[in-house]
Amino acid sequence: MTTDPYTTLGLTRSATSGEIKAAYRKLVRTHHPDLHPDDAGAEARFKAIAAAYDLLKDPATRARFDAGEIDAAGAERPQRQYYRDFADAPGNPYQQGRGFGPQGDPADIFAEILRQRTRGGGADFAGQGFAAGGTDLRYTLEVPFLVAARGGELPITLPDGGSIAVKIPQGAHDGQTLRLRGKGGPGSGGGPAGDALIILTVGSHPMFRREGDDIHVTLPITIDEAVLGAKVSAPTIAGPVSLTIPTGTSSGRVMRLRGRGVARSGGRPAGDQLVELRIVLPPAIDDSLRDFMTEWRETHAHNPRADLLNEAMT
């Protein structure tokens, strides 16, 4: 953006620093994206406004701009994310006191909203004699890979020294937030306690890798299994299963075990497990293998790189 910063702020070059500040304040009010969450164009406009103000608020940079030493792009701000982009994210800790939870009859939700309206709010002005709900407290919790995939329970220590078991849902993912009702800060004036928000970070596993609900694993096989085919045992997050390796399998071939990935509650089909096969030679090459391969090489010409080398030249 190289528009004139004076134009952006609606000023002329003779503006005083007081006028610049006043113009900026007025524009913040009307163009800040977080004060106008539905205005898609606000972000671009506010960026230009902020850049213009950055340039003009400091008399030194303003003088340099006026003298033509720096251009209007000199004060371009780095990329930033606005709060409104996060406000709707699940587990936003700043949206507390939502009165209608998942419990209760869905048909009563609207009656509940109407009741809340008559009851009145005021929860944010603590210490003035109102009953105020406690604040939500946020914690991070490292969840081992398999616990996240299969579900389970983990203990978490609260600041007051107490400990509670957190139920980890099956298929928990990195960054997921769990809400424990009433386990946050205490309320005042008879208000309810806040909630504890547990942000999950899922650990890694030496063998399994997870992408969404799919599990990836690399499975070593022998040369004879690759050539002749075999039935082998493959690990999954729920324990070993039998896997048929087709005859003539190359390294890198991926077998899909349907439904053996991460299952989730809520009727979604479980993910798959993708097994990448890797041919592994025996630790020592014995004479019989060497002799066979030597003979085989002499009688069987096969160059799997032929196409590759040709294409590399085009």
Add this chain to the structure above:
Amino acid sequence: MTDQRTEDEVIAIIPGMTRTRLVAFLQAEVILPIRRKTFEGNAPVFGRIDIARMQLLCDLADGLDLDDDALGVVMSLIDQLHMARRDLRVLALAVEAEAPDVRARIGAAFRNSRR
């Protein structure tokens, strides 16, 4: 991984952020830090949503000269606005999935209330 920042990083990243200001935000509970599960040194950390929110708070403090009390009120209103917007959107989605006659009845009630 959820990227989390320490107090020092937050002060370095956000234009206009100072330690005094950060302490005031935490004191006023307009920013709720993430506490580590184990309490090593009691160091709070901040996620991306907190960074964006602190940036907004700095904008409001610098751009509009709001003091701590006014900031608290404005943020509380913004939070309520987002809550209401989210509820409205969820409702709109639910209504959208209903049969045409239900949509028409709700739409008519909605329009009448705006007159």
